[in-house]
Amino acid sequence: MTASEIRQQFLDFFASKGHQIVPSAPIVIKNDPTLMFTNAGMNQFKDYFLGNKVPAHTRVVDTQKCLRVSGKHNDLEEVGIDTYHHTMFEMLGNWSFGDYFKKEAIAWSWELLTEIYKIPKDLLYVTVFEGDAGDNLPKDEEAYNFWKEHIAEDRILLGNKKDNFWEMGDTGPCGPCSEIHVDCRPEAERKAVDGKSLVNADHPQVIEIWNNVFMQFNRLKDRSLEPLPAKHVDTGMGLERLVRVMQGKTSNYDTDLFMGTIHSTESLTGKKYTGTDEKKDVAFRVIADHIRAISFTIADGQLPSNTGAGYVIRRILRRAVRYYFSFLDQKKPLLHELVPVLAAQFSHVFPELQQQVDFVKKVVFEEENNFLRTLESGIRRIEDFIQHAATKTVDGQTAFELYDTYGFPYDLTSLIAAENSFAVDQKGFDEAMQQQKDRSRAATELDMGDWVVLDENAGSTFIGYEQLEGTTKLLKYRTVKAKGKEQYQLVLGQTPFYAESGGQVGDTGTLHFGDEIIHITDTKKENNLTIHFADKLPAQPTATVKAAVAKEKRRDTTRHHSATHLLHAALRQVLGTHVAQKGSLVNADNLRFDFSHFAKVTDEELAQIETIINTKIRENIPVVIKELPKEEAMQLGAMALFGEKYGDVVRVVIMDPAYSVELCGGTHIGATGELGQFKFVSEGAVAAGVRRVEAVTGAQAEAYINEQLQQLKDIKAALKNPKEPVKTVETLLQDKSSLEKQVEALELEKIKQLAATLRDQAEVINGVNFLGQVVNVSNAEGLKQLSFLLKNDIPDHVLLFVANIGGKASVALTIDEKLVAAKGWEAPKVIKEHIAPLIKGGGGGQKTFATAGGQNTDKLDQVIPAVKNILQ
Known part of the structure; x- marks a missing residue:
């Protein structure tokens, strides 16, 4: 029976019991401040339980998309490690809103499992709430007695508050629950150990399959309980676990709910999900699970970001990327390729993903691509640190460097550290973060002097739209110290200098106080004042001033500003x-434009945008500027920018009423032809959902194009001027790749030959076959390969290989699984206690295999005797 058939059978069964089939609510919760995501099937019915809303149907049934990765219900770190935890999962549920209660819920759950799904009764156990003195709650005798009508009393187990009292969160509807557990172990194991001893004991084959929650109370913020207006039934059965049982699998991931994604991942990576390679298998499971959470959450409206719910999704995505990067050797974006597979699989039950498949795929690709850019270098950094660390702690400064330089969130550094038995100095990390904030604050502190006012009554007027020069007077000035330097700020009666605003930089130029010239280095706004930054104060501040804007800079800046309107x-x-x-x-040099968009803008799209803009430039469209009442401007279709404050009268810039109409206070050209040419320079991401392009116009565009052409000429010259330089470069790259593979093959052959010579050199020490050698290999991977080649040929082994690699000590230690179990020897512990101190380094790994690195090669010859002493 397929998962789709199992799901539909559940819905049909309860429909036959008078339940209305209702659709899943979105996985993203928008109107409940207590939750980020739907974490249980009951979330969408919360108002019914509280009595705030009257349900259209008192009995409903559904399958609900759920996500449990934050807060109380946080399964994230278990996902992939075991075979039955998930981030996103389907919760099959039947609901009674003040209608039936415990008797019917218990009877129908038993009927469905044993008569419809035909799960053998002798595989099932049930649990009932035992009561809790702290909450003054008695044992659920009612549920206990109803269960006695269906199952032997010795299979009814009492459960504590943790297991048998369900709460949605810190507050909200809650109540005692009665779980159904299924024992999936082989018959021999079931006979050897009674299943009841394994219920709620985290046994991977004795699992909860159904939870009947009897909603009776509302948990208040002070932790007290109050009765709900009516009693309700809230049941939930994880589809993933049910399908596993029905399909006779030992893992949720072996069912058809996940195997389609796993098979696609195998095809994309060239790796196999074998069930025997722990790290690879965990990676396959992590990917198969996480892509579901990522895809369905984005489809329901939550984009990855750096805060709140968006950060949770980004964290899930980055965890999946790290697993395929580290354990499947996949260095290119992978997850986005799985979105269409998932969308097709669920199109009949959750069609919203199929309807947005291209959008979701682009979002996922963009997130993957951005993270992969820094992940590789960051992982190399932390792995190098761990390999050579003198202690088993990642210091706070290193953790902060990974955050600040490589984009590693603290929890990712903690996860990688934990996998290598390292701790992270969180206090040190927090201190480094605070120091950076303090430095940033100090860098922006200003020491401002008082204004020296020359004319208290005069106002300041901007004349720079029409004029680049003007005669004026100085109204006031002050001295400002910033970053250890002294500057001067001047206010003029009227000014042609444009103050930085709307993304356009402030003008520079000169002020002529008679024969004395004051250079203006910048112009900014402060409330209604236009502030001119000067390199010195005038000797005669009351003299008449000739103000002159740097014309060439203003002209180039204006071109780039007008180009942003065409670009938008x-x-x-x-x-x-x-x-x-x-x-x-x-x-004056370029324009930079940030805009909302969900994915990287492709080269083809950039070319199309460029063509449109350059066509508008060649049309030499007059730029019309009007001042209009805001309402009238909006009726013209003018675009206003979010976050901008506009007055009752606004300035409207029109470049063809059918093409571009925007509210804008910047300076502009007279006609589009003045731009000459528009050329993109770069495109990239600023944040989730925000892209950035940089471009040039006019003389800057011409210079940029000439520079690119010159580079092409230089490349062709270096390649001896081939007729087809692209093919020549491709051939060179292919040759390079081929040579690298040859080198790898030669290295491997060298390792194999070395293994052959060492295979018979093990010495027996107290029944242990010990082989310890100083070897000549080119990298640490060679030590690992050598160890793996020999471990299957030498029983009861302890293999120790040491090498001087590039002036650094490297060690690989392999211990037979039988010895680990029998003698308690663990490779990481041996390295930490006996090897790391000698080589002044550190290391770690699995119990049977670990590596170490250190700075001290002088004592490499003492490593082998140190381990021999343990055996003796």
């Missing part, structure tokens, strides 16, 4: 009307 319109035309400006920086 073209982005919306090509990518979609969801595009909105999120920030910009416009100066």
Whole structure:
């Protein structure tokens, strides 16, 4: 029976009992401050339980998408490690809102499992709440007595508050519950050990399959309980576990719910899910689980981000990336390729993913791509640290470096450290983070002097839209110290200098106080004041001032600003009307434009956008600027920027009413032809859902294109001017790859030959076959390969290989599984206590295999005797 058939049979069964089949609620919760995600089937019915809303049906049945990765219900770190925990899972549920209660819920759950699904009764156990004195709650005698009608009393077990009192969260509806557990062990094991002793004992084959929650109370913030207005039934049965039982599997991941994704992952990576390679198998399970949580959550409206629910999704995605990067040798984005597989699989039950498959795929790809850029170098950094550490702690400064330089969240560093039996100095990390904040704060502190006012009554006026020069006077000035330097701020009566605003940088230029020239290095706004930053104060501050803007810089800046309007319109035309400006920086050298978009803009899309903009430039469209009442401007279709404050009268910049109409206070060209040419320079991500492009126009575009052409000429010259330089480069890369493979093959052959010479050199020490050798290999991987080649040929072995690799000590220690079990020897412990001190380093690994590295090669010859002493 397939998972789809099992799911449908559940729905049909309860429909036959008078239940209305209802759709799953979104996995993302938007109107409940107590939850980020739907973590149980009852979430969407919470108002019914509280009596806040009258249900349309008193009996319903559904399959609900759930996510448990934060707060009380946090299964994330278990996922993939075992065979039955999940992040996103389906909760099959039947519900009674003030209708039937314990008797019917118990009878129907038993009927469905034993008569419809035909699970043998002798495999099932049930649990009932034993009571809790702290909450003044008695044993659930009612449920206990109803169960006696269906199952032998010795299979009814009492459970504590942790296992048999269900609570949605810290507050909210709750009540005693009665679970059904199934014993999936082979018959011989069931006869040897009574299944009741394994219920709720985290046994991987004795698992909870159904939970009947009898919703009677509401948990208040002070932890007290109050009765609900009516009694309800909230049942849940994890589809993943049910399918595992029905299909006779020992793991949820071996069912058809996950194997399609696992098979696709095998095809994409070239690796196999064998069930015997622990690290690879965990990676396959992590991927198969996490892609479901990621895809369905994005489809329901939650994009990955750095905060809140978005951070949870980003964390899940990055965990999956780290597993395939580390254990499946996959260095390119993988997860996005699985989205269509998942969408097709669930199209009949959760069609929202299929309807948005391209969107979700792009979001996932973008997140993967961004993380992979820093993951490889960051992992190399932390692995190198662990290999050479003198202690088993990642210090706070290193953890902060991984965060600040490589984008590693603290919890990812903690996870990698824990896998290597290392701790992380969180206090040191927090201190390093605070120090950075303090430095940033100090860098922005200003020591401002008082204003020296020359004319209290005069106001300041901007004349820079029409004029780049003007005669004016100095109204006031002050001295400012910033970053150890002294600057001067001047306010003029009227000014042609544009103050930084709307992404356009402030003007520079000169002030002429008679023969004295004051250089203006920047212009900014402070409330309604235009502040001119000067390199010195005038000797005669009351003299008449000639203010002159640096014309060439203003002209180039203006071109780039006008280009952002053409760009904004073209982005919306090509990518979609969801595009909105999120920030910009416009100066004389280039423009930078941030906008909302869910994925990387492809080269093809960039080319299309460029073509549209350059066509508008060649059309030489007049740039019309009007000041209009805001309402009238909006009726024209003018785009306003989020976060901007506009007055009753606004400035509207129009470049073809059918193409670009925006509210803008910046300076602009007279016609689009003045831009000359538009050329993209770069495209990238700023944050989840926000992209950034950089571009140039005019003379800067010409210079950029000429520079690129010159580079191409230089490359062709270096390649002896081939007719097809691209093919020549491709051939060179292929040759390089081929040579690298040859080197790898030669290295492997060298290792094999070395293994052959060492195979018969083991000495017997107290019944242990010990082989310890100083060997000549080129890298630490060679030690590992040598160990793995020999361990199957030498029984009861302890293999120890040491090498001087690039002036650093490297050690690999392998201990037979039988010796680990019989004598308690563990490779990481031996390395820590007996080897690491000699080589002044550290290491770790599995009980049967561990490696170490250190700075001291002088005592490498003492490593082998140190281990021999243990055996003797």
